[in-house]
Amino acid sequence: MSTSRYLESGSLTLQPGEDGTFIVDPLCCGVHKADGSVDRTAVIRKLTPRVRVRLAEPSAQNDNLEAGNILLRESLVEVGGEKPTGSVLDRLYNGDRDLIQMAARQISMGNTVTYQPVTCPGCRGRYHPVITIDNMEVFRVNPDEVEAITDPAGNPALGFRVESAEHEIEAVVRFSQGRDQKAVEKVRRNFVAALHRMICECVHSFRFRGEEIEHRGAALQAWVESPAGVPMDAWDWLTEEIMDHQPGPDLVNFMACPDCGRRELLDLGASDFLVPTPRGRRR
Numbered sequence: 001m002s003t004s005r006y007l008e009s010g011s012l013t014l015q016p017g018e019d020g021t022f023i024v025d026p027l028c029c030g031v032h033k034a035d036g037s038v039d040r041t042a043v044i045r046k047l048t049p050r051v052r053v054r055l056a057e058p059s060a061q062n063d064n065l066e067a068g069n070i071l072l073r074e075s076l077v078e079v080g081g082e083k084p085t086g087s088v089l090d091r092l093y094n095g096d097r098d099l100i101q102m103a104a105r106q107i108s109m110g111n112t113v114t115y116q117p118v119t120c121p122g123c124r125g126r127y128h129p130v131i132t133i134d135n136m137e138v139f140r141v142n143p144d145e146v147e148a149i150t151d152p153a154g155n156p157a158l159g160f161r162v163e164s165a166e167h168e169i170e171a172v173v174r175f176s177q178g179r180d181q182k183a184v185e186k187v188r189r190n191f192v193a194a195l196h197r198m199i200c201e202c203v204h205s206f207r208f209r210g211e212e213i214e215h216r217g218a219a220l221q222a223w224v225e226s227p228a229g230v231p232m233d234a235w236d237w238l239t240e241e242i243m244d245h246q247p248g249p250d251l252v253n254f255m256a257c258p259d260c261g262r263r264e265l266l267d268l269g270a271s272d273f274l275v276p277t278p279r280g281r282r283r
């Protein structure tokens, strides 16, 4: 990931709160308040073994969004001064959802996260990707540079502008939120399809070859994929711009093969990765 004027690089910052809680401050994006301001704090508490039982239920095992919501509900006391209701979690930015989950993991189970072993597609070697939460680079939005937008439902949101004269694209893109994962859920095991769907969900306004394109979400996807749509090289440019500008902890950079250095984008499975089940010491 490259940094840009929209993002600032840092790390997870936690302070002790009242009654054994911890305060995550600042969040990567924050929560929009009714008065138009953005509150960038979350209050979290330690997870209990209950979270593991809830994550093992079939509804969570087959649904990344639900697994993330369980972790967030179990750990969040409040975010942006609000209780973690369904609509608050739907509109929480994915970068903040990831950051809060990592913070809850750190205060509950320690600083080192060991992933299930993977086979490197480069050298075929087996390794356990390991993350040290304190060392994770965290990208937060620069509030002076991002754009305040209003989504089609009338909700305030944060976005950023991308332009390319070469590809004749001008777009404003909303940072991805929990609700975008609902659109992606059906295709989430297909990374290419899921990424393409997510990009289409997050495009807030789009001009191509000087014309305003009115389609959004699934309709934008259908238009992009039509012969009249956007050439692949132009769409790939937009996709890379959007990927480069996502706030949140940078998980990808820590998933490198120790033998050949190849980096892999791994699915952040909440139950296996963040809250592993004890399996006994003899294994």
Ligand SMILES: [Zn+2]
Pocket: 120, 121, 122, 123, 124, 125, 257, 258, 259, 260, 261, 262
């Ligand atoms: Zn390798």
